[in-house]
Amino acid sequence: MKRREFLAGLAGTLASPGAALAQADPLESIIRVLTNGAPVRKGKVTLELPQLADNGNSVPIRITVDSPMTATDHVKSIHLYSDRNPVPNMASFYLGPRAGKAEINSRVRLAGSQRVTAVAQLSDGTFWSDTAPIVVTLSACLDES
Amino acid sequence: MAARIQIPRQAKRGEVIEVRVLIQHPMETGFRHDDVGRLIKRNVINAFSCRYSGVEVFRADLSSGIAANPYLQFYTVAEASGNLEFTWIDDERVQGSERQPIAVSG
Amino acid sequence: MRRGGRVARLLLAAAFAAPGAQAQERGIPLDQLKSGSEFLGQDLRALQADEFANPGMLWVERGAKLWREPAGKKSLACASCHKEVNMRWVAARYPRIDSRSGKLLNLEGRINLCRAQRMGAEPLRYESDELLALTAYLARQSRGAPIAVSIDGPARAHFEAGRASYNLRRGQMNLACAHCHDTNWGKRLLSETISQGHPNAYPAYRLEWQTMGSLERRMRACLSGIRAEMLPYGSQEYFDLELYLAWRAQGLPIETPGVRR
Numbered sequence: 132m133k134r135r136e137f138l139a140g141l142a143g144t145l146a147s148p149g150a151a152l153a154q155a156d157p158l159e160s161i162i163r164v165l166t167n168g169a170p171v172r173k174g175k176v177t178l179e180l181p182q183l184a185d186n187g188n189s190v191p192i193r194i195t196v197d198s199p200m201t202a203t204d205h206v207k208s209i210h211l212y213s214d215r216n217p218v219p220n221m222a223s224f225y226l227g228p229r230a231g232k233a234e235i236n237s238r239v240r241l242a243g244s245q246r247v248t249a250v251a252q253l254s255d256g257t258f259w260s261d262t263a264p265i266v267v268t269l270s271a272c273l274d275e276s
Numbered sequence: 277m278a279a280r281i282q283i284p285r286q287a288k289r290g291e292v293i294e295v296r297v298l299i300q301h302p303m304e305t306g307f308r309h310d311d312v313g314r315l316i317k318r319n320v321i322n323a324f325s326c327r328y329s330g331v332e333v334f335r336a337d338l339s340s341g342i343a344a345n346p347y348l349q350f351y352t353v354a355e356a357s358g359n360l361e362f363t364w365i366d367d368e369r370v371q372g373s374e375r376q377p378i379a380v381s382g
Numbered sequence: 383m384r385r386g387g388r389v390a391r392l393l394l395a396a397a398f399a400a401p402g403a404q405a406q407e408r409g410i411p412l413d414q415l416k417s418g419s420e421f422l423g424q425d426l427r428a429l430q431a432d433e434f435a436n437p438g439m440l441w442v443e444r445g446a447k448l449w450r451e452p453a454g455k456k457s458l459a460c461a462s463c464h465k466e467v468n469m470r471w472v473a474a475r476y477p478r479i480d481s482r483s484g485k486l487l488n489l490e491g492r493i494n495l496c497r498a499q500r501m502g503a504e505p506l507r508y509e510s511d512e513l514l515a516l517t518a519y520l521a522r523q524s525r526g527a528p529i530a531v532s533i534d535g536p537a538r539a540h541f542e543a544g545r546a547s548y549n550l551r552r553g554q555m556n557l558a559c560a561h562c563h564d565t566n567w568g569k570r571l572l573s574e575t576i577s578q579g580h581p582n583a584y585p586a587y588r589l590e591w592q593t594m595g596s597l598e599r600r601m602r603a604c605l606s607g608i609r610a611e612m613l614p615y616g617s618q619e620y621f622d623l624e625l626y627l628a629w630r631a632q633g634l635p636i637e638t639p640g641v642r643r
Contacts, residue, residue: 183573185423186589186643189343213341217307221341229333229353231292236349240305240341270643271571272607274590275311276599278444282434300440302592344592345437 158212158248161219165210166258171250176209176261178249187241187267194249196233196259200226206233207252215245241267277301277372281362287354289382295326295334297348297362299372305340319367321346329358354380408630409564410578415634418642421568421577426589430641438518438587438639441511441594445519448512454503460516463500466523473524474636477625479536486540486621489517490596508615514594518585521638528635529582531628544626547619553610559623574643579604580631581624583640590643597624 162171179193196206205228211221224235233251241247244267250260278300287293299321306318318340326334333352352360357380363373419427430436449466452459477488480495487495493516494505506513533541548559562571563579570576584597591599598620602612613619 181423181425183423185426188589188592191425191429211341216341217305218339218341221339223337224350225335226350227333229328229331229355230351231353232351234349234351236347238343238347240303240343268573270590271574272604273609274603275606276591276595276602276612278440280434280440280443296434298435298437298440345440345587347435347437 157214158219161212162210162248162250165250165252169256169258171258171260173260175253175259176249176251178247178261178263180247180263180265182264182266184241184265184267186270187243189238190241190265190267192237192239192247194224194235194251194261196251198233198253200228200230200233202228203254205230205254207254209233209235210250210252211239212248212250213239213241213245214248216240216242221247241265243267277364277370279362279372279374281360281374281376283360283376283378286379286381289354289356289380291354292351293354293378295348295350295352295360297324297346297374299346299364301344301346301366301372303338303340303342303344303346307340321364321366321372324348324364325362326350326352327361327363328352329356330361354378356380409560410567410630412633415580415631416567416578417634417637418577418580418583418640419637421575422641422643426641426643430583430637430639436587436639436641438585438594438641441515441518441585441587442522442639444511445515445517445522448516449519454497454501456500456502458501460496469520469523471524471527473521473638474527474529475531477540477621477628478532479540484536486537486618486625488597488621488624489520490598491621493517493520509596509599511594514585514596517596518594518639521585521636524636525638526635528633529628529631531625531632533625533629537625540622540625541629543619544622544624544629547623548626548630553605553608555608555610557608559604579627580634581627582631582634583637583642585638586640586642588642594639597627 175197177195180190184190194209196209198204198206206226209224212219213221221239226233244265246262246264248260248262250258252258280298282296284293301321303321304316304319308316310316320340321338324336324338325332334350336348338346357378359375359377361375363371365371419430449460473489476492477486480487490513497503498505551558559579562576567576567578581597584600585594587594598615601620601623605612
């Protein structure tokens with residue numbers, strides 16, 4: 132190998148891990164279990180979380196999907212992922228045309244400031260997602276009661 | 277297992293109704309320790325289902341990421357008068373259930 | 383700190399001096415009282431107001447059932463003797479002196495005394511679901527009622543003991559209740575705003591506990607927060623403090639079941 136090629140190769144090797152780290156999504160491999168590699172598009176899904184949690188033990192969450200919810204065009208399922216909790220799969224909700232409206236409200240546990248992602252699977256097989264950031268602080272006083 | 281259900285008592289056929297559920301359950305994560313340092317075993321409600329006159333209209337797989345005393349709010353179309361039956365089960369295989377009737381006109 | 387230094391030092395000293403304890407002097411004047419819910423974020427305020435989703439209602443509902451369930455040797459239920467309509471103002475009057483025993487009783491103590499003496503039933507354990515449920519149910523019957531406790535007669539000594547306890551420095555942080563809740567309420571402690579420390583929403587569902595808890599538990603949480611020894615459940619000091627807190631919150635409406643951080 133010539134010196135020029137070697138240096139170019141070295142530069143390439145040094146550049147790529149940094150780039151890979153900057154772009155790697157910690158949830159990518161977990162979401163792939165659901166999608167089997169199919170593309171996940173941004174849109175249709177709206178994930179609502181407060182910007183700052185009162186307490187990480189119970190945070191209100193709302194997921195809505197823009198869908199007519201007819202027999203031929205509806206949301207099959209909605210999946211919630213955390214990029215920081217010890218268990219990244221938070222919940223999966225299974226809907227269908229009898230739902231009438233693709234909206235779920237619940238309260239979740241968040242183990243620290245993070246980004247929560249909601250992925251919806253539609254009846255046509257496509258996947259859509261939304262992500263929302265949230266700041267979760269620790270309680271001011273230690274409570275050992 | 278104590279639980280609260282809120283659905284309208286009556287609705288018109290085709291109307292989308294709101295279903296609210298609140299279940300008393302610690303949803304123990306399995307990551308907490310007791311006061312002498314022992315790990316408290318995980319026990320969460322892992323599956324929840326709503327059947328409308330026998331047909332499943334909503335289902336959820338839950339994990340420790342859902343808060344204690346879980347709250348769920350979802351929607352279903354009022355088709356005909358009947359019962360909405362709610363069932364759930366936790367990691368220790370303890371089951372819970374509730375039932376509420378709905379009167380549908382039109 | 384030069385010229386302004388002396389004034390600043392005096393102010394600083396005043397902020398952390400032993401709070402005054404004259405006859406009826408109030409740390410917070412009655413017209414400045416604010417319930418703990420005024421120091422909550424929007425979400426928790428809405429959750430507390432939500433009749434259905436307020437998690438404390440799970441305990442209130444259970445309490446309503448227990449109220450009607452016979453218990454003990456005499457197979458009596460609370461409802462056997464007490465008409466619900468007469469329970470409307472009860473919680474707002476507690477803690478109070480039990481005329482027979484002369485003891486200062488909080489609501490939990492009253493329930494257990496009734497069980498032991500009138501029903502021949504076992505007392506309910508502190509922080510048990512049953513005791514929390516009954517206390518929450520009873521307190522909810524007084525929802526909206528202004529706190530109005532008596533500190534006259536035999537209650538006076540307990541009130542004085544409670545006030546002394548409230549103003550006593552303790553723990554590694556050497557703080558008294560008054561330092562946070564009389565002097566520095568409204569200010570930030572990390573990302574939280576210090577409340578005035580009123581008891582009007584207890585028993586309350588506290589997110590930190592992920593369950594319902596009594597006022598006594600909340601006081602224990604404060605004690606652990608200032609790195610002081612937590613007094614055991616059922617300590618007389620808690621009852622005295624509860625009486626003082628109720629006097630201090632005079633006029634505040636009962637909000638049970640409260641939702642707190």
